[in-house]
Amino acid sequence: MKPEDSEEKILEALREMLNEAVGEDLMIDEPIGMETSFNEDLELESIEFVALAEQLQLRYGESVDFAAWISGKDLDEIIALKVGDLVRFIASCRT
C-alpha cells in the first residue's frame, strides 16, 4: 500500500475535497473525523454530495467508483453515511 492510501491520508485528502466541493459554506464546529456524519454534522445538501463525488473522481480517477458504490445503497443508507465509511471504501478500492 502506498503511504497516501492509508486511512489517515485519505481522511486528510477528503477534508480538502470537502472544502473544494462545499467551500466556506461548510458548517462544522469540530474537526472532520471518521465519525463525522455527512448528514447530521456536515449537513451536506445532496447537490454538494454530488460535487464531492466529482472531487473523488478528479483525484482518484476510475479506481474509485463512487457511483457504483452508492447504487448498492438505498437513500436512507446514503444519508446515514459517515466520513469513515467513505474513507474505508476509498481505501478498499486502492488496495
Place this chain on the structure above:
Amino acid sequence: MPYLNANGVRLHLQRLGEGPPLVMLHGLLIGSLASWYFTAAPALARQSSVLLYDLRGHGRSERVALGYDSDTMVVDLEAVTEELPEPITLVGHSYGAVVALKFALRHPHRVARLALVEAPLPPSAAGEVNDFLALEPAQMLQVLPDSVKSMFAGRRRAAGRLLKNLHYLATQSSLIDDLRAETDIADETLAALQCPVLLVYGTQSPCREVGVRLSRALPRAELVLLDGGHNLPLEATQALTECLTGFCHG
C-alpha cells in the same frame, strides 16, 4: 465543476457511466440533478452514458429570472444534447418529463426512448402544484411530502438553503407565471410520437389520471403504477429504478 453555456445560461452537468446516451431531467423547485444521481442514475449508468443536468435556476445551474416555460427549457435541452451521438434516451421526472416529452415531439428522429415519470399535463392544471406555489416559501417546506421532509429533518443549514432557493424561484423569477401559462398538448399531437414511451405514475399521485390519458393518446406507451405519490424518485426509489433500467436497457 463541469458547466455548459446553453441558451445563454450556465448549466451544471454531471456524467456517469459509458454506453448509449441517456439524459435525465429532474423536477422543479425541490429537484436538482441529485434527485437522479442518488436514485436511478447509478444503475442506469451501468449500461448507458448518463448525462444529468440542473435545470436553469436549480442546483448549481445559474439563477436566472426568466425562461421557466417548457419551450425555453426544450431549447436548453437542445443545447445540452447538441454534442451527443444519436438517438438518445430521455428520462424525466415531473416538469422535467414535460420538457423531455416536448423535446421528443419536436425532434422525433433524435429520441430512441422516452421515460416520463409523473409528467403533469398540462402543468398548470395540477391543482396541488398551484396550491404549493401559492404558499409562502417557509410554508412550502412544511407541506413537502414526508420523503422529502425527512431529508431535511434537523438540518437547518440544508433546509435554509433549500428555502432560500425556493424563495428566489417563487418571488424573483418568472417560474410561477411561466408554469401557470403552460398549455396542454393535444391528443392528435401526442398520437404522432412513434418512439416507445414508459409512463410511471404513483398510485397516490394527483397526476395519476394524466398517466392514463397519455397511455391512451401515445401510440407506443406502457403505463406502470407504483405505490407512492408525485415524488417517485424518493418515494419508490428501488421500484422506479427497476422500471427504468428494464425499459432503457430491456
